[in-house]
Amino acid sequence: MDAYAKTKIFYISIGVWLILGVVSYSGWSKHVLTILTGGSVTIPCHYDKKCTQQKKYWFSEIDESNTYTNKTEENLSVIDHPDQSLFTVTMRNLQDKHNGHYYCVVETGEQSPINIIYETQLKIQSAPDVSVVSSSVSGHEGGDISVKCLYSSGYQIKLKQWCRYKDQSCYTVGRTDTSQNSSVQISDDDDGGRSFTVLMTGLRLTDSGWYFCSAGETLNPVHLTVTEAEPDTVSDKVNELLNVWLPALAALLLLLILVGVFTWRLRQRPKQEKHQIRGRNGSRATDMIYSKPEDPVIYSTINDEIPHDPNKDITYSTIDNVPGSEVMKSSAGGAIYSIIYSTVGPH
Known part of the structure; x- marks a missing residue:
């Protein structure tokens, strides 16, 4: 099945209508998200900027239901982020009944009425095949972050990657791409083939966004936030201390010098007086x-x-x-x- 264009006939419920339509697919090939039982997941759905004003929704093939953006239910939230050209789907308290296929859909209003921008399959497991230690990481501009990706023993020989949702760029184990603004290096950990670590250095603000760890076709999303570089707080504190304490230390040093001179003069005076008395006595x-x-x-x-x-x-x-x-x-x-x-x- 073609990764960028395929035809699929299925029923989508929109309001009270059931529409039988031809769907054009512009997303990636199908991916599998393995989620811990009772856990949650947030899935990003990137769309073209020209679709900012179009309606978007999350479609579940299990019950043929769709949930439009900016709607929040008990265990489901679909939020549009037009400034980032994406909407996010957050599913909580996932159970076996949630196993199945899901789609990110945009209503185009053109000849092809809908456009599937992302397709995924959810597998709810007590021990996920692929997972991450943290699904959200953050770093400062110019700094670095690391992400630990876990996988089961059955995925030891599978291709491990760190990919970005937005531009579909991927990095594999042992590769460092220095042509990008930031350097990415992936290394298998020495733990018997159960994890690999992604290291991103020289972070840029534009590196913010959604990524995923993958082993084979199985993946797990990670959100990266890069903030502006913090000021050199150590230097600022040192300068502040110098500005406050340097004049005080200078004044204290001057006082010590004056006290020392005064004490020396007092010690010298008895000797002079004694010498003068002896001189007078001798005379x-x-x-x-x-x-x-x-x-x-x-x-x-x-x-x-x-x-x-x-x-x-x-x-x-x-x-x-x-x-x-x-x-x-x-x-x-x-x-x-x-x-x-x-x-x-x-x-």
Whole structure:
């Protein structure tokens, strides 16, 4: 059966009418979705942009029922997304009674009244043949994401792929396509043939959309959301800290320098004062007392290292010309003055 054009006669109920028509098929070849019993699945139905205003619906071959877009029932929602040129079908609480074929349909309003844009078969299983760890993943622009796809042992030798619904592009195990905006690499995991991992790096905003993991004809959908790159929060925090703390640290450093200089000056001051006191004491150690020019010159040595000691008595003495004192003579032999030594001590 041709993947892009086939004729199929079946009954579609629209309102109260049963229309027997010729259906043109423009979707992919039939795929099988294996879903866990009691689980749910969301299926994307991409359509041409020119069909934005046309009616779309989800058709079940089991009971020949159709559910138009923007309608929500207890376990079924069909929502149109014209800005993305697709509508999504979400089925919840799936049971064995839901096994069967389903179709995404667009009413064209042309010679061919309806257009099947996607056909799938649902298999509800307690252990799905193909499944994913997470049916929704997200990443930042320029970043990367990984998707883990699980499959049963019976699919070990089947072709594994990561495909995009929108443009029907597929990537196989071991292949890296660097010609695209993002790089895709698929690798079989070392777990005895039960899973493979899809790694997408260098994500772009345009990578957002619907994909699926597949092994053979069996697949499971995954939705990828790529958001704008986050600002470098680490650098922003560092800059913020620098702007706040750098002036404070500079002020603190200046304060420490001033305190250090002040402390050093205080430590140096006692040494200077002690040196000055010693200098003053030394300068007062010997005082010369001169008599009148016509009198003999008399020298007196007074020790006043502790001039203000209250424990010392001050003794005054009168020094006069004493016979037998030493007479200094000039070079001509004449006596010039006498030297009298007097010791003054406490009484």
